[in-house]
Amino acid sequence: QRQRILNLEARHKNLVRQLQPHFLFNTLSSLKSLIIEAPQAATEYAVHLSDFLRYVINVQDQEKATLREELEFAQGYLELQQVRFGKAITYNINIDPSFLSHFVPIFSLQSLLENTIKHNSFTEEEPLGITVTVEENALVVSNKKSLKMASHSTGTGLRNLEERSRLITGKSIYIRE
Numbered sequence: 001q002r003q004r005i006l007n008l009e010a011r012h013k014n015l016v017r018q019l020q021p022h023f024l025f026n027t028l029s030s031l032k033s034l035i036i037e038a039p040q041a042a043t044e045y046a047v048h049l050s051d052f053l054r055y056v057i058n059v060q061d062q063e064k065a066t067l068r069e070e071l072e073f074a075q076g077y078l079e080l081q082q083v084r085f086g087k088a089i090t091y092n093i094n095i096d097p098s099f100l101s102h103f104v105p106i107f108s109l110q111s112l113l114e115n116t117i118k119h120n121s122f123t124e125e126e127p128l129g130i131t132v133t134v135e136e137n138a139l140v141v142s143n144k145k146s147l148k149m150a151s152h153s154t155g156t157g158l159r160n161l162e163e164r165s166r167l168i169t170g171k172s173i174y175i176r177e
Contacts, residue, residue: 014054026114027052045083054075063168067139068100074109074132081117088122090131099134105164111157112141121148138174160176 027049034042040058055073059065065073071093113130120143122128130143158175165173 018079026118027080030080034084041083045080046081048083052080056107058065062106064103064165065106066100067095067102067104070106070109071095071100071132073107074113077110077113078130081113085117085122087124088127089117089130090127091132093132095132095134102141105161105168108161108165109139109141112122115157116141116143119147121146 031042031049032043034045052073055069055076059069075093078089081089109132116130117128120128126146128143128146130141133140133142158173162173165171
């Protein structure tokens with residue numbers, strides 16, 4: 001039983017380590033583009049990125065966080081994206097406060113938001129609207145689907161989240177298109 005627990009913990013840590021380089025690569029690529037295109041926005045982006053990375057460092061050895069912590073982290077992520085995309089991304093987070101002390105796998109909400117932004121097409125004229133709610137005791141991230149034409153996906157992010165969810169909660173995530 002002890003060996004089984006140690007194996008699960010090792011798998012979890014490996015999954016979390018996979019998330020960090022993936023996100024950091026995407027974020028630094030965005031910052032590079034902003035430096036060239038919009039230096040003032042790049043400065044704001046760097047400040048948000050600093051706050052964001054501070055959270056990542058502080059929770060990297062944890063397997064779960066409160067929904068309140070994850071929501072604050074996710075809002076920081078969305079603010080990063082709004083610096084990058086302006087009014088092309090809007091979001092509405094409407095969570096009953098009674099759910100804020102519930103636990104979720106770390107980086108789970110951010111992973112879903114990143115997936116939404118990565119795979120959908122949006123402009124300021126037709127923004128990507130993201131909604132985060134709790135329905136039937138489940139955290140729900142939804143958006144109007146407008147898939148990018150040349151969107152390439154390895155599926156790593158959602159597979160990673162699925163496996164972490166099963167390891168931590170014993171439950172699968174549900175993805176509906």
